[in-house]
Amino acid sequence: MKVLLKTLGFSFSLTLLFTFVTYLLPQVEGEAPVEKEVDLSALTMDDFISMGEELFNNKGTCTLCHKPAPLGRAPDIQGADMVALSGERLADERYQGQAKDAADYILESMLDPSRYVVATWGKKGTNDSESPMPAIDKPPIELSKIEIDAVIAYLQAKDGNEVTVSLPSAEDAASVVSAEEKTTVAATLPAPATTIEEALGKYACSSCHALESADTLVGPGLVDVGSRLSRDEIRQSIVDPNAVIAEGFPAAMPADFATKMTVRELDMIVAYLVEKK
Ligand code: HEC
Ligand code: HEC
Numbered sequence: 001m002k003v004l005l006k007t008l009g010f011s012f013s014l015t016l017l018f019t020f021v022t023y024l025l026p027q028v029e030g031e032a033p034v035e036k037e038v039d040l041s042a043l044t045m046d047d048f049i050s051m052g053e054e055l056f057n058n059k060g061t062c063t064l065c066h067k068p069a070p071l072g073r074a075p076d077i078q079g080a081d082m083v084a085l086s087g088e089r090l091a092d093e094r095y096q097g098q099a100k101d102a103a104d105y106i107l108e109s110m111l112d113p114s115r116y117v118v119a120t121w122g123k124k125g126t127n128d129s130e131s132p133m134p135a136i137d138k139p140p141i142e143l144s145k146i147e148i149d150a151v152i153a154y155l156q157a158k159d160g161n162e163v164t165v166s167l168p169s170a171e172d173a174a175s176v177v178s179a180e181e182k183t184t185v186a187a188t189l190p191a192p193a194t195t196i197e198e199a200l201g202k203y204a205c206s207s208c209h210a211l212e213s214a215d216t217l218v219g220p221g222l223v224d225v226g227s228r229l230s231r232d233e234i235r236q237s238i239v240d241p242n243a244v245i246a247e248g249f250p251a252a253m254p255a256d257f258a259t260k261m262t263v264r265e266l267d268m269i270v271a272y273l274v275e276k277k
Helices: 045-057 082-091 102-111 145-157 170-174 179-188 196-202 231-239 263-274
Strands: 022-024 037-039
Touching: 045 145, 082 102, 082 145, 102 145, 196 263, 231 263
Parallel strands: none
Antiparallel strands: 022 037
16 A cells, blocks of 8 residues: 655655765675665655555564454554554553653654553553563664654554654664665665756646746746745745745645655755746
């Protein structure tokens, strides 16, 4: 199932995303080992969420325990809205942890499962004081920080909740070690546009905007957009087009570029438009 991310209210910190990190990838089975460089700044939020779903179902082994009753040996968190459920957990008087929001709660549940044990799901004989769930950053599951964030992103996004974790930072990317993780990242990489023409074509900007004149198509002509809007305003009009609607125009610009574009594509397009004066 491909996760559909509701983009309304979607936000993630772009400042963390300026990664120009490359690292080595294992080759496809059967091929002679050749070094291949992969750019982590080519990961979009959609890819990251798919990666989380993949980890949840496979390497993370979450579905060994977390599945629908009566088979489940743990709460069915894929069948529940984990963000809404987190709110209930935090409001429970038995809750003694440190979490302040859903992302924290999900993280804490993964790293320190006994911190709060969902009623009736504790180890037998411990009166719900000890969880049977293993800490998933430790062997044998041993998810990395990037992988854990991807799982959180998936659990938030699958019910249309805002994703609050960030895409991997440069430091996180540098710490990528496991072969499985590299494979998961590689499997989800899109083909990023490498030139401004490719980028504008890939996202069909010119179907709605005249780029070399002030003519109105669906949206305003962009020939002088750099003199009308600041760099930040241009960036915002792409990643969050409904924040400010250009006067006299319908709110017809697609609102999901933020989840589709790679950081580099967005930078390239913004840099190109800023120069249009
Ligand atoms: C060996 C079984 C087992 C595995 C594997 C497991 N869990 Fe759990 N998990 C549990 C049980 C049992 C609970 C309920 C008791 C508790 O609160 O710790 C739980 C609770 C949770 C909760 C809190 C649920 C709530 O309703 O508040 C989250 C979130 C969670 N697990 C996530 C995960 C993720 C993500 C993975 C995979 C990376 C995973 N678990 C793997 C057994 C497991
Ligand atoms: C389906 C049509 C459509 C597509 C595709 C589209 N836009 Fe737009 N765009 C609009 C409309 C309509 C507006 C005016 C309403 C608004 O501000 O949201 C707009 C507004 C803008 C603005 C603000 C212009 C101003 O003068 O305030 C910028 C910048 C922009 N778009 C850039 C882009 C870029 C870059 C792409 C491709 C990545 C793109 N648009 C794709 C329809 C579109």
